Amino acid sequence: MADLKGWTGNILRVNLSAGSVVKEPLNEEWARQYVGGRGVAARYLSEEVDPEVDPLAPENSLIFATGPLTGTNASCGSRYMVVTKGPLTGAMTTSNSGGMWAPELKFAGYDMIIFEGKSERPVYLWILDDEVELRPAEHLWGKGVFDTEDLLKRETGVPDCRVAAIGPAGENQVLFAAIVNEKFRAAGRSGVGAVMGSKNLKAIAVRGTGAVEVDDPVAMMRAQWAMKQDLTEAPLTSEGLPAYGTLALMNVINEHGALPTNNYQLAQFENAEKISGEELAETRLATNKACFACTIACGRVSRISDEGVGRYAVTTSARNWKHATEGPEYENAWSLGADCGIDDFDAILKSNTLCNDYGMDPISLGATIAAAMELYEKGTISEEQTGLPLGFGNADALVALTEQTAFRRGFGDEIAEGSKRMGEKFGDPDVFMGVKGQEFPAYDPRAIQGMGLGYATSNRGACHLRAYTVSAEIVGIPEPVDPRATEGKAELAIAFQNISTAVDATGLCIFLTFGTSIESIRPILTAATGAAMSDADLVTAGERIWNLERLWNNRAGLTSADDTLPKRMLNEPIPAGPAQGEVNKLGEMLPEYYRARGWSEDGRPLDAKLAELGII
Amino acid sequence: MSDQVLSIDPEKCTGCKQCELACSWIQTGAFQPSKSVIRVHVFDEQASFAPYACFQCDEAWCMQACPVNAIDVDGQTGAKIVLDDVCVGCKLCVIACPFGTIFYDKQADAATKCDLCAGDPACAHACPTGAIEFSSVDPGEWVVDFGVAVNDAYVRAIEGEGS
The missing domain is CATH 1.10.569.10 (Aldehyde Ferredoxin Oxidoreductase Protein, subunit A, domain 2)
Structure with missing residues (x-):
């Protein structure tokens, strides 16, 4: 992949049933069209996995995907996305984590790992640059994430390695089991850990000493400097989050x-x-x-x-x-x-x-x-x-x-x-x-109408990271919006969904959007990859990924009937407090959302939209 | 000669490794923390993060240990620098350094260390929290005491008296 930088150009395909590890080139066309991480992995999953598969069956794949900015100096370029069919939801799930694991995978020389099949016995994957192998993990099975990491650092003799592992919850296929790296960073939601457990895969330990190369290092440095300045000036990213966290x-x-x-x-x-x-x-x-x-x-x-x-x-x-x-x-x-x-x-x-x-x-x-x-x-x-x-x-x-x-x-x-x-x-x-x-996560959609729409239409089930309209409706970023109003919320949720998806795909952290914007992120991406792209193109890529996920979910059997909220949210008014008497008016927002998305009345992406986005 | 030094305050460090990225970028034009000559050490027990790089010792043991005189002093910055075309990759400097801040680069088969970026260190620019600054500072008594203590311990050790 000489033309596209930021990427290493290699993916690992691990067939756990056969015990084989194959290094293959990343599909460059998909990398251009779907940016990276969440997007490229969704493209691979739609190509390779039957949407009707049982999430915990060997036929489901488990993909760990970084983005082109993962491992660069772009602020917050630490992320990877785990993409698979989620056992909690039966939908395509995309579960994100930070820390140090994903950059280490890039430094080892790989953009993604695709796990297929199911190992007969517990195994872990060991990666030290070019050395990649499946190793027995019987002695780790039953152990917690903390012990697993400590033991792997000791037994590999490489204390600098980074470990992503499941604990007993993943082994026991708790439907909301997580995959945890460096003990405290997690691809947390939708049960990706249960899928890993179903494959008898305990951990991935990786150490990389190589480089992530970018297309234009000087432009990259300048663009990163400008974005760092944004983050230093915004109150939430320079003061609020460092002092108090989320x-x-x-x-x-x-x-x-x-x-x-x-x-x-x-x-x-x-x-x-x-x-x-x-x-x-x-x-x-x-x-x-x-x-x-x-x-x-x-x-x-x-x-x-x-x-x-x-x-x-x-x-x-x-x-x-x-x-x-x-x-x-x-x-x-x-x-x-x-x-x-x-x-x-x-x-x-x-x-x-x-x-x-x-x-x-x-x-x-x-x-x-x-x-x-x-x-x-x-x-x-x-x-x-x-x-x-x-x-x-x-x-x-x-x-x-x-x-x-x-x-x-x-x-x-x-x-x-x-x-x-x-x-x-x-x-x-x-x-x-x-x-x-x-x-649900921690925001009552009766008090914050846009969140109700965001929850209902989220491709991976209720989630705050897919359309964080709280940012506008409560915090006032990028600009204040009335949380009680329903008007304009379809467009608001769509804008948040597309932008968040695009940021996810780059390999950056979504929290950047509290202090900077696509206008600052896009120049970093183009400097890294060398692929020409406008700000609007990047947002459109987010829309493309969103539609691809939706299409796959439709094929998995999810319909507009699943884009709904519990009765309590729709019919039982909030009993007390500043939002007393409010219910979520999803019915006023959802039809407009489908229209604005270019979908049918029953929530299916129309051919015209799919053609416009280059999906069909 | 400049009196500016890399001033590191571990209390301010968050462990993000922007310094390692900047350092490797200056050397190679790519992002490769394994090539960085400033490194962030994480002390779990103290919940603290400590970037460490060459102290540019006055009495530099790496320089004294080198059998081929491949380590020189930059007249402008006072940094101890490795002369790539002289270095034979014997690693004696790596053994001699009491702080672990000179490294052996396998690919180049040569020693590598902080040269203060010719007087404008990239790590200090990259640090988002001000934990690394390049400035003229009074080293303070404790640094001198610390230096003397380390020196004494080393001398005792090589003279076989234990530490």
Whole structure:
């Protein structure tokens, strides 16, 4: 791939059934059309995997994809996307992670890894530049992510290697199991870890000493300098996120009356301050931490408080600080906290750390426990079934269930199925707060109308990262929009979806959009790849990827009937707070969304749109 | 000769490695942290990140150890520089350096170290948090004490008295 820089030009195809590893050239045409990461991987998946496949069958593929800017000095060029058919949703899922793993893969000389089939025995993939091999992992099976990483660094004799692994949750095919790299960065959602577990693949350890070359190094440096300047000047990326992390949102969203509490029965949490970014910074923050090349550094390294140590001590590894851990992110502090009515920060930190070690998505875990708590308080399930009192606010139950879920022990076996399947099993499907089988994140769509539309139309089920209209509707970036209005929200959600998808595809972090714009990102991309492209072309590439994902999902059996919200969001007004009386008016927004997308009334991309985007 | 030095404040470092990227870019025009001669070390136990690069010691042991006089002093910056065409790749300098800040480059079969980018270090420009600055600073008593302590320990060690 001499013509296109930024890329290494190589992908690894690993057939786990055959035990084979083949190095092949990256499809350059697809790389040009779909930018990278999420886009190129979606193109490969649509070409190679039957949409109707059982997500946990060997016929499903698991793709790890970087972008052309991953491993360069572009601010926040640390990301990879895991693309597969998700077991939680039955849709194409795209699960993103930062840290140091993805750049290491590029330095080793690979843009993507495609895993096919299923290994007979547990294995891990070892990559040291040109040396690539599948190695036995029986001795790692059953171990947590933290131990797995430490053991692999020791046994490979390469302490600089980076490890992405699953924990017991992935092995036990918990439907929201995650893939975790460097212990605390995760491709968290939709159960990508369960797919990895279904293939008997424990980990990928990689060390790379090579280079990522760019087309025009000087233009690259200038463009990066300009973007770094944007990030230094924007308050959120220069002050808010470094100081408080994503947890800065806890108080903000609560003040807007949009903080879902007790499984979305309320929209404000009276003790939100006790689990806020300000509280963390004051009482527990050791330092902030960056992913590779990140000039924001929103990561949290946190301590358990003295009182909490007795009950919720955390040891991340033999080497690590005795009572320090990383996180929590806002979404996790919400799901494990407010959504379960829990204000015990130490318990949240403990549960969050267990999620990292066991390899589980804390959003779906917390939200499913919250749904179970509602069932328990309604009397639908009893202590006899749950094995422990499960009222809202029970911090001990949260920590106990986190453990049980990863190992599918006791009532954890029900939680491991996610709240949709759990609700259906106990005869109360309306207790599920999410879309397409995936639980909502931390914003009540009744108080923020655009988020409702974003959740409903997200290709990977309810998600805050696919259309983060909160940015405009609450924070005022790029410009303030009334969160209660429905007018214009179709266009707003579409703009956010297309831009976010484009940023994902480059290999950069979506948080860049809080401080800079496509106009600053695009020149970096063109300097890196050398492929001419306008700002509009990049956004159109985002639209192309979105449509391709949608098309595949339609073929997988998803229809417009899946683009909906739970009854509670549509019919039950918020009982109190600034957004009292509001419901989500999805019906007013969705038809307009389909029209503006160029889709049919039943939500299928029309041929004219697909032709315009060059998909057919 | 300039009195400017690389001043590193680990408290400000977030571990992002922009310095390593900038350093490798200056040397190769590409992004290759394995070639960087400034490196960020992560101390898990202290939850701290420490960029480290050559201190440009006055009494540079790398220079003294070199059997072919391949390490010279840049008259402008005071940086100790490796003369590529003289270096034979014997690694004695790597062994001699008490700080681990001179490296052996396998591909070039030669030693490689920080040359302060001829007086305008790229790592200092790239650092987003001001953890690395190129400035004239008073090294302070502790640096002198630290230097003496390290020196004493080294001398004791090679004289066989233990440390």
